[in-house]
Amino acid sequence: MKLVSGLSYFILFTLFFTSRVHSQVTPDADSLEIIQKRVLRYLEENQQDQTISGYEYAGEWPSFISLRTAFLMLASPPDTYDSNCFSTSAIHNSLAAVYLLDPESGERIPAMVEKSFHRIMSYHCEGSFNFWPHLPPKGRHSIFKPNKNGALVRRPIQFPLMNSYIRKAANICNDNDDTAQSLMSLWYLLQVRAASGNPDTLFDLPRIDGMFDRYRDSSRLTAHYYNIVARDQRNSGAFLTWRSEEKMFPSWNIPRLVVNNAFFLFPVSSVFPISFKPYMPFGANDIDAVLNANVMTVLSTYGQSGSSIGFPGAAEFITSKLRRKKWSRAGVYYPNRYHIHYAVMRAYEKNHAYLDESADLIKAHLKESQEPDGSYKSRKIVNKGDILQSTAYALSAMLRFGNPDQTGFRKEVDRALNYILGQAYSQGTGICWEGGIFFSGGTVIRNTFYWKSDSYTTALLLEAITMYRKYMLENETLSGRTSNTEKQ
DSSP, rough: OHHHHHHHHHHHHHHHHOOOOOSSSSOHHHHHHHHHHHHHHHHHHSSSSSSSSSTTTTOOHHHHHHHSOOTTTTTOSEEEEOOOOOHHHHHHHHHHHHHHHHHTTTHHHHHHHHHHHHHHHEEEETTEESSEEOOOOOOOOOSSOOOOTOOOEEOOOOSOOOSSHHHHHBBOBBBHHHHHHHHHHHHHHHHHHHHHHHHHOOOOOOOOOOTTTSSSOOOOSOOOOOOHHHHHHHHOOOBBBBOOOOOOOOOHHHHHHHHHHHTTTSSTTTTOOOOOOOOOOGSSSSOOOOHHHHHHHHHHTOOOOOOTTTHHHHOOOOOHHHHHOOOTOOOSSSTTTHHHHHHHHHHHHHOOOOOHHHHHHHHHHHHHOTTSSSOOOOOTTTTGGOOHHHHHHHHHHHHSSSOOHTTHHHHHHHHHHHHHHTEEEETTTEEOOOOOOOOOOOOTTTTTTTEEOOHHHHHHHHHHHHHHHHHHHHHHTTGGGHHHHHOO
């Protein structure tokens, strides 16, 4: 029997990871376990072991800034390595979720999340989290006077900032998205430590009641042009992106907005950044449906959904986007069409309250939009359809409805999983997938300036594969497949 199993594994490896031939048969639980372990090996090998300041940092995974086309005032280098809180915390959270689903297969994970957590906490500042590290400025922030001695700013570690305006604009303020993801990292680390038998390292989670309610779309005079153009409801009660105060105007309308933004190079405009002061892009806060789903997830996880006055508004804002079929434009910073499906179903999985209609709309869209080969596609302008990433988000969303045999997603899940396994490839001693668009610079550079990470996409798919395998083990009738070991 070992010979038969070994032969089947060799065929599986050859089929999926050498020739990349698309398979029409989803592997059994034992075969998926082998895939899990080789994916984990890749993620372990690609986690940075050392810090080289200004180049890479221990605990993170490679992430790259990529430009689709040249853009005004931005450099156009090849894909550039970037250190940021969002990529690291997202991979950390997927790995931790895998461990909680399958501790035996993920025995290497506790050490990996410990390393990444220390990196995530380096982005903590004033009670919340920032996207970029705190570093000395790279180049002058003013053409008239030198930089302040000892001043630190938020900025990319390697991407070239061409002039003083861009250097000031890169110094962004803290935001609710990084804060939500990082708070989830705290929760996941605590669960991993408890599950791995380390009671002496447990800690109390911070209180987050009211943390996100301070920055909501309520009683505002200002509005962001993206939300105006999208015809989003004013004063929706939803959560805002940036954790900073807006530049308020006595009134805000389209003519005023056009004039304000036209003078972006002059201090009279709210768009103009100030040297060494945290910057809110465009001076007006925005509302992103994906971000709102991420905040809903952490509030539900921490048991704070009932006490948050922004929770109902966030849910209604998301649902209003989906009712209008704004799949591709639901997220200001997320151009992939299926990211909203993934983000909402993560929140729905934690707490069904307020999101039942959104889940129904997502379910219908996932069923009607799958391609014949099992893949899903974004708009052509988004990374040429961003097919692998779209399929990864769609698969993860479908699995979060529950066991595919019980939710009516069995056919769609099997097709998507087969497509994804056919896109995997070997690197070193591990298995990985090519990274698609994780998030972008938002607004005017939403489809031009974005982040990719093979490690992020691979961790996302590892979590989906682990979820699927757990369903297989819990329900032997799933697709009628049982491994040779189980039959014995």
